[in-house]
Amino acid sequence: xxxxxxxxxxxxxxxxxxxKWCPGCGDYAILSAxxxxxxxxxxxxxxxxxxxxxxxxxxFPYYMDTYGFHGIHGRGLAIATGTKLANPNLSVWQxxxxxxxxxxxxxxxxxxxxxxxxxxVILFNNEIYGLTxxxxxxxxxxxxxxxxxxxxxxxNPFNPGELVMGSKGRFFARVMDKNPKHMKEVFIQAEKFKxxxxxxxxxxxxxxxxxxxxxxxQKDHQDDMLFLEHGKPMLxxxxxxxxxxxxxxxxxxxxxxxxHVTIDDILVHDAHVEETGLGMMLVxxxxxxxxxxxxxxxxxxxxxxxxxxxxxxxxxxxETSKFANLDELFASGETWEIE
Amino acid sequence: xxxxxxxxTEVEKVVIKFAGDSGDGMQLTGTQFTGTSxxxxxxxxxxPDYPAEIRAPQGTVAGVSGFQVHIGGTDIHTPxxxxxxxxxxxxxxxxxxxxxxxxxxxxxxxxxxxxxxxxQKAGWESNPLEDSTLxxxxxxxxxxxxxxxxxxxxxxxxxxTMARSKNMFTLGMVYWMFSRPCEHTIKFLNDKFGKKxxxxxxxxxxxLRAGRNYASxxxxxxxxxxxxxxxxxxxxxYKNVMGNAATAWGILAASAKSxxxxxxxxxxxxxATEILQEIAKHKHFGAKAFQAEDEIAGIASTIGASxxxxxxxxxxxxxxxxLKGEALGLAVMTELPLVVVNVQRGGPSTGLPTKTEQSDLxxxxxxxxxxxxxxxxxxxxxxxxxxxxxxxSKIALEHMTPVVLLTDGxxxxxxxxxxxxxxxxxxxxxxxxxxxxxxxxxPYSRDAERLARTWALPGTPGxxxxxxxLEKDGKTGNVSYVPENHxxxxxxREAKIEKIADYLPELQVEGAxxxxxxxxxxxxxxxxxxxxxxxxxxxxxxxxxxxFNYINPLQKNxxxxxxxxxxxxxxxxxxxxxxxxxxxxxxxxxxKQYNKVQGLPFTTIELxxxxxxxxxxx
Numbered sequence: 001x002x003x004x005x006x007x008x009x010x011x012x013x014x015x016x017x018x019x020k021w022c023p024g025c026g027d028y029a030i031l032s033a034x035x036x037x038x039x040x041x042x043x044x045x046x047x048x049x050x051x052x053x054x055x056x057x058x059x060f061p062y063y064m065d066t067y068g069f070h071g072i073h074g075r076g077l078a079i080a081t082g083t084k085l086a087n088p089n090l091s092v093w094q095x096x097x098x099x100x101x102x103x104x105x106x107x108x109x110x111x112x113x114x115x116x117x118x119x120x121v122i123l124f125n126n127e128i129y130g131l132t133x134x135x136x137x138x139x140x141x142x143x144x145x146x147x148x149x150x151x152x153x154x155x156n157p158f159n160p161g162e163l164v165m166g167s168k169g170r171f172f173a174r175v176m177d178k179n180p181k182h183m184k185e186v187f188i189q190a191e192k193f194k195x196x197x198x199x200x201x202x203x204x205x206x207x208x209x210x211x212x213x214x215x216x217x218q219k220d221h222q223d224d225m226l227f228l229e230h231g232k233p234m235l236x237x238x239x240x241x242x243x244x245x246x247x248x249x250x251x252x253x254x255x256x257x258x259x260h261v262t263i264d265d266i267l268v269h270d271a272h273v274e275e276t277g278l279g280m281m282l283v284x285x286x287x288x289x290x291x292x293x294x295x296x297x298x299x300x301x302x303x304x305x306x307x308x309x310x311x312x313x314x315x316x317x318x319e320t321s322k323f324a325n326l327d328e329l330f331a332s333g334e335t336w337e338i339e
Numbered sequence: 340x341x342x343x344x345x346x347x348t349e350v351e352k353v354v355i356k357f358a359g360d361s362g363d364g365m366q367l368t369g370t371q372f373t374g375t376s377x378x379x380x381x382x383x384x385x386x387p388d389y390p391a392e393i394r395a396p397q398g399t400v401a402g403v404s405g406f407q408v409h410i411g412g413t414d415i416h417t418p419x420x421x422x423x424x425x426x427x428x429x430x431x432x433x434x435x436x437x438x439x440x441x442x443x444x445x446x447x448x449x450x451x452x453x454x455x456x457x458x459q460k461a462g463w464e465s466n467p468l469e470d471s472t473l474x475x476x477x478x479x480x481x482x483x484x485x486x487x488x489x490x491x492x493x494x495x496x497x498x499x500t501m502a503r504s505k506n507m508f509t510l511g512m513v514y515w516m517f518s519r520p521c522e523h524t525i526k527f528l529n530d531k532f533g534k535k536x537x538x539x540x541x542x543x544x545x546x547l548r549a550g551r552n553y554a555s556x557x558x559x560x561x562x563x564x565x566x567x568x569x570x571x572x573x574x575x576x577y578k579n580v581m582g583n584a585a586t587a588w589g590i591l592a593a594s595a596k597s598x599x600x601x602x603x604x605x606x607x608x609x610x611a612t613e614i615l616q617e618i619a620k621h622k623h624f625g626a627k628a629f630q631a632e633d634e635i636a637g638i639a640s641t642i643g644a645s646x647x648x649x650x651x652x653x654x655x656x657x658x659x660x661x662l663k664g665e666a667l668g669l670a671v672m673t674e675l676p677l678v679v680v681n682v683q684r685g686g687p688s689t690g691l692p693t694k695t696e697q698s699d700l701x702x703x704x705x706x707x708x709x710x711x712x713x714x715x716x717x718x719x720x721x722x723x724x725x726x727x728x729x730x731x732s733k734i735a736l737e738h739m740t741p742v743v744l745l746t747d748g749x750x751x752x753x754x755x756x757x758x759x760x761x762x763x764x765x766x767x768x769x770x771x772x773x774x775x776x777x778x779x780x781x782p783y784s785r786d787a788e789r790l791a792r793t794w795a796l797p798g799t800p801g802x803x804x805x806x807x808x809l810e811k812d813g814k815t816g817n818v819s820y821v822p823e824n825h826x827x828x829x830x831x832r833e834a835k836i837e838k839i840a841d842y843l844p845e846l847q848v849e850g851a852x853x854x855x856x857x858x859x860x861x862x863x864x865x866x867x868x869x870x871x872x873x874x875x876x877x878x879x880x881x882x883x884x885x886x887f888n889y890i891n892p893l894q895k896n897x898x899x900x901x902x903x904x905x906x907x908x909x910x911x912x913x914x915x916x917x918x919x920x921x922x923x924x925x926x927x928x929x930x931k932q933y934n935k936v937q938g939l940p941f942t943t944i945e946l947x948x949x950x951x952x953x954x955x956x957x
Contacts, residue, residue, distance in 0.1 A: 015805070017817060046800040051643065054808075061805050062818065067797035069646055070807025071639070072669050078604075078636035082643025082651075083797070085627055086602050090647065090797055108639075111632040310627070318623040326595055326624065330588060330759050334523070335578045336378055 008039035013048075015065040021056060026177030026203030027124060031063055033183040034093075034122070038066075040184075041191045043091045050093045051080040053100035056131050057124035057203075060095040074105030077112040077121065084117050088307045091120070091191060098125045102138035102158045113169040116195045117306045122187075123160055123200045128209035146208075160200045161283025161298065165276040171197035172283065173297040177204055178217040182227065182295065189297055195305050216286060216293035224286065228296035233266040236292050243267070244291070251281045253291055271300040349565045352411030354419030355513065358436045359428030360397055361390055361404040364506035368426075369406025370754075371510055375523040377579045377756060381410040381566060384721075384866060385754045386418035386940070391609070391692040398452075398460040403435040412566050416720075416866035418753065420942035424516070426509055428452060428483070430461035442475040447512060449483035449505065481553070483508055490549035491542050500539075504546035511550025517564050521547055572756065580757040582721035582750035583610070586654075586680060587617035589728030591624055592760070594650045596729075597736050597768035600625035602644035603652045606637045606659065609692040610748040611682035614654040634662035638679070642666060645675040646806070648772070648796040650732055654680040657699050658689060660743075661706065667741055668707040671832060673806045674783075674792040676735035676770065679713075680728065683747040683863075685938045694938025695749035697862055698913035703743040704891055704920065710829045712836040714738070715891040717745040717862035722757035724750060727888060729765065736770040738839055739791040745890075747863040747912075749940050775799050782806060782816030790835040840892040846885055848900055849873070854881030856954050857904035859930075861887035861917050864941055868910065871946035880954060887917070893924060901928050908933055908953050910946060 013035040021027045038048065048066040052058035053076035061068030067090075071079045080094040101109045101123050112119065128146065129135040135148040139160070143152040164172040171193045175183040183201065190197035202213040216225050226236035226244070234244040235256075243266035245254050254261045273279075279299045286293030323329040355372065359365045366387055373385050388405040395402030409419035425440045427433035429452035440446065453468055467473055468480060487505040488498060507524075514521055525544050532540035580588075594601045603626065605615040619628035627649070631637040638653045645651035655663060660681045670677040683699045685691030703715045714734050718727035724746055731744040773780055773795040782804040783792055795802035804816055812819040813828055848857070850872045860868040865886045872884040885900055887893075901907060901921075909918035910933040918930045933949040935941060 044800070046803060047798055049647075049797045052807075061807070064805075066803050067646075068803075068805035068807075069643070069673075070805065070809060071642075072665055072808050075635060075639040075666060078631065078639035079643035079646070081631075081636075082602060082604055082629070082640030082645075082649075083647045084643075085629060085640070086600070086644035086647035086649040087796075087798060107632055108636055111636070310622075314622045317621075321621075321623050323621075325762070326588075326591055327762050329591075329621070329624075330761075331576065331578075333578055334374060334378055335576050335759065336380060337576055338380070338572045338574055 006045070008045060010035040010039060012045060013038050013065050015063055017062045019063050020059065022207055024206040025056070026126065026205070027057060027060075029177040029180050030122065030124065030183065030201050030203060031060065033180045034187060035064070037184040037187040037191075040188055041091070043191070047090050048093065049083055049090050050095060051083060052076045052095040053105060054131070055097040055100045057095055057097040058100060074100055074103070075108060076100065077105060077108045077119070080119050081112060081115070081117050084119055085307055085310070088118070094119055094121045096121065096123050098123065098127060098139040098160070099129050099137045102160065102163070106138070110163060110167045113164055113167040113196055113198065115306050116170055116303060118194050119196050120190045121196065121198045123198060124203045125160060125200050126203045126205040126209055127157075127212050128205050130205050130208055134208035159283060160198070162280060164198050165280045165283060165299070168276065169198060169299070170195040170301050170303055171297070172200070172279070172299045173197070174200045174202070174283070174295045176202040176213065176217045176295065186297060189300070193300055193302070195303060224292050226292040226294050228269045228271070228282070228294060228298060230269055230271040230297065230300070233263060233268050235266060242292075251285055251291060271297050274301055351413055351566070352409065352415065352419075353423045353517070353564065353566065354407065354409045354421065355424045355426070356405055356407040356422040356436060356439065357426045357509070358403055358405040358432035359506070360431070361392070361395055361402045362397065363404065363428045364503070365404045365406050365428070368506045368510045369408055371524045371527065372513060372519070373408050373754060374527070374579060375514070375519045376408070376410045377577070378523055379519065381412065382415040382572060382756060383408060383410040383579075384415050384418045385409070386749065387752045389693055396460075398429055398431050398457055400431045400435045400461060403432050405432070405436065410566060416870045417940070417943060420944050424513070426513065428505070428509065430457040430463055430467075433467060434461045434463060440476065443477070445477045445479065446473060447479045447481065447509070449509070450480045451482050451484035481512070486549065486553060487546050490545055494538060494542055494545070496538065496542060501542065504542050507543045507546040508550035508553075511547040511552075512554040515551045515554035517566070521551060573758065575758040577756045577758055579754050580722055580725070581613065581752065581754045582718070582724040582746055583613035583682065583752070584617050585721060585724035585757060586718070586728040586744075586746060586751070587614045589725040590618065590650070590652055590678070590732055591621060591626060592725070592762065592765055593729045593732030593736075593768060594625060595762060596765055597650060597732070597770055599648065599650040599736065599770065600627065601652060602627045602629065602641060602649035603654065604629045604631050604637045604640035604644065605654045606631055606634045608634070608656045608659045610684055610751045611654045611656045611659070611680065613751065614680060614682070634659040635666060638663040638666040642670050642673070642675060642677060645670070645677055646673070646797065648794070650678075650736065651676060652678040652680065652732070654682070656682045656684050656692075657686045657702070660699060660702055664706050665708070667713065668709065668711050669808045670741040671707070671711045671713060672808050672810070674739050674832070676739055676794075677741040678728070678731045678735050678744060679741060680731075680744045680746065682751040683745060685936070691938040693748060695747045695863065695940060696913060696936060696938060697747060697864070697911050698916065698936065699745065700890070700913065700916040700920070703745055710833065712833050712891070714740055714742040714836055714839055715745065716742065716889050717887065718750055719862055719865035719886060719888055721750050721753045721755040725757065725760060733766070733768045734839055736768050737791070738789050738835065739771065739794060740835060745862055750863045770794055772796060773799070773802055775801070777802070781814045783811055783813050785831070785835075788838075790831060790838050837892050840895050843889050843892070843894050845896045846887070846894040846900060848883045848885050850876045850883040851881045852883060853903035854883065855905050856880075856882045856950060857901065857907045858882060858884045858950060859887070859907060859909045859917070859921070860884065860911065861890060864910065864912060867941040867943050867946055871943045871950065874943065875947060875950060882950060882954070890917070890920070898925055901925055906931065906953060908950065910934070910941065910949070912936060912941070
């Protein structure tokens with residue numbers, strides 16, 4: 001992508017369309033963080049494309065003054081894949097929700113992740129179906145009562161990060177609607193990453209699943225949230241007094257100064273490690289295990305993208321093909337004349 | 340062994356069917372015979388007929404693979420109804436094909452494959468080679484497997500590998516019968532195996548020659564059948580093409596003529612897969628072949644590529660089209676170009692994957708939610724798959740609409756001589772791409788002539804816009820639930836498709852231009868329909884054929900043609916889908932039907948019987 005000369009502001013990315021999310025919806029914060037992040041990326045405005053599926057989150061492209069495509073349920077990633085492969089110059093963003101990406105689009109999600117096309121996925125996770133008014137989603141917690149689970153939800157939920165790790169995804173980060181500044185920084189990192197980057201954004205559905213993420217997103221719950229930084233020790237808590245350590249095959253929470261624990265004992269975050277084992281632990285932390293929920297870039301491991309590999313093959317075929325043009329191809333093989 | 344004396348005969352046309360177990364290499368044998376015949380200047384048509392299973396139980400009727408080829412010095416439009424020569428490599432192949440051979444004609448059998456066990460597996464009560472079953476035929480009983488092994492015994496191969504060359508031995512015999520040289524096949528074998536597996540090449544060539552020599556020695560084969568008749572193909576350079584390859588090439592040609600790179604997002608499905616495979620070979624022509632995780636991702640990725648400015652193509656067969664239905668509606672709503680190639684097969688559901696049918700017409704026309712019109716066109720021969728995939732691409736790009744191109748298994752897998760099209764003979768394709776710097780552009784404004792939306796490509800400064808599956812305002816493209824807007828947009832989408840008719844050639848009638856009976860067909864049945872009608876015209880009947888390639892919209896002169904005949908019959912490989920479509924479009928006429936749903940193409944004999952019956956009715 002060429003260097004942009006124009007300096008944009010977030011207003012350049014706001015369309016004239018009225019935003020129709022419910023008052024208090026966490027999606028507003030994500031929209032605003034994206035609109036603030038885009039001017040800081042080295043991309044021309046006309047090269048941004050936002051593509052979505054169906055759901056509350058998927059109305060997102062209408063609110064952006066960029067190229068946009070509001071697709072069909074679950075298939076936004078497949079549409080985005082085609083757009084990016086057709087024109088690798090574009091910065092393609094795929095907006096999706098937990099229902100769109102994990103249920104009806106689950107198949108496309110895992111395959112897009114393993115394929116590693118240079119796409120930026122923002123997965124709005126509110127653990128509920130909002131647009132269809134309150135049914136459980138694939139990320140809804142076990143036991144939760146919803147309109148379609150009046151006695152409690154009996155399916156184990158998906159953890160999006162776990163699916164990304166399991167599909168050998170190259171980039172996974174987690175952000176929250178309550179921390180727009182952090183969100184913005186992570187979106188910029190996602191854009192810089194060449195390959196499929198998945199950012200799970202915890203967002204609050206004020207109508208059907210209010211406060212679902214409060215334990216991990218409210219300021220007074222800092223003991224329950226850890227913000228990762230590559231190369232830095234995994235510390236958390238109001239005064240960074242807690243840390244994570246490996247104990248056998250498990251992550252444990254420790255307090256600095258207690259039981260002779262020093263800063264040197266704390267795990268240092270390496271987002272670039274090829275193995276997914278520790279990443280798997282980090283994405284799972286915080287679900288009833290006494291550990292904090294982990295935010296930030298959990299994994300960022302560069303590899304050739306799908307389109308780079310494709311281009312290499314094109315170049316190779318161009319050099320080795322017997323046919324310089326279609327007329328030569330059509331006339332190849334055995335032919336005969338009718339006089 | 341029968342004691343037919345060697346005779347020299349001349350025939351205009353001949354139908355040969357090679358049949359054996361699905362591992363016997365019958366498709367290769369048939370293709371080789373076809374290629375050699377084409378090089379000798381014969382016109383021809385082929386029909387491969389193979390089981391859906393990769394390896395059905397060996398030696399059973401279900402596992403029989405066949406390849407039929409019709410060659411002649413004159414016009415050949417079908418692979419032929421009944422065979423003049425049947426090659427049966429085992430008892431099951433004979434069982435499956437006996438009803439497809441004309442009486443008094445020749446059957447070649449490998450007697451090594453008629454042992455007790457073979458007969459049992461094939462379901463013969465007694466040995467047909469020893470009872471009266473084959474009395475009406477000239478039977479050439481040859482121990483093909485053992486002779487092949489004998490011929491190859493010095494090469495140091497194991498018995499199984501040696502036996503694998505028996506198809507080449509058989510081909511050698513048939514080459515002798517029809518005075519065909521072996522050179523073409525020898526070259527093929529050397530090219531295919533020469534470098535990597537020289538011993539395999541040698542074995543096959545040796546078997547081929549041994550078969551030919553055997554046939555010339557035994558004096559039992561009615562040798563030296565000469566094919567006569569003057570060639571009626573127009574002047575030019577020809578090659579033999581399969582329908583699916585021709586479809587892929589038409590797409591590549593459209594890409595070059597439109598300046599849009601091909602994006603083919605697809606998922607493998609019989610019998611459409613070869614189109615994806617062919618496109619995958621030609622990346623350097625700017626063709627991106629994307630094998631997606633499923634049919635839906637296939638079409639959805641293609642729609643994304645269309646948004647970005649590609650020539651967007653997705654290929655599939657019946658059940659795959661069903662899966663693509665929702666996304667196809669999205670392409671209708673967003674008014675983006677899209678070519679959907681549906682190589683039809685027997686249905687419903689998984690149906691008959693390797694057998695042909697024309698029963699997806701209603702699905703192509705209506706298989707979506709809402710008022711969702713798309714253009715529908717159909718190819719009618721393996722060679723014109725090139726023309727119609729080019730045409731489908733042109734319509735899609737210039738009219739900004741999805742186009743469903745219907746071919747079928749019979750066309751896709753069949754082959755025929757194709758007069759090689761030169762790129763400079765083809766028309767240009769001009770998609771309505773919005774130029775950079777265009778002011779006051781609105782995403783859903785239409786050009787007056789075609790009523791097509793214009794195409795602004797991501798990456799163009801100043802034309803940023805949003806499209807999607809929700810109904811859009813007719814100008815701005817903003818989401819709109821205004822009732823009147825939905826009505827006018829629905830009507831606009833319909834009118835856009837109808838407008839395509841302004842750009843179509845007139846429908847031509849073959850045979851009588853007015854009179855007693857108009858025969859109507861569409862798509863892949865053209866060869867047999869044409870042959871039947873021409874023969875009946877030759878017999879003095881007042882009969883004409885209107886064969887349709889354009890289905891939605893219909894050509895403008897259709898109604899006028901329908902009015903010129905006393906009776907109309909629609910013949911199709913389904914229960915009357917096109918007949919019903921015509922009833923809906925032109926209810927003032929009465930339509931008789933002739934329908935077949937056996938997974939098989941029409942025979943000219945059954946068509947003529949049906950048409951004669953209708954002519955004779957009061």
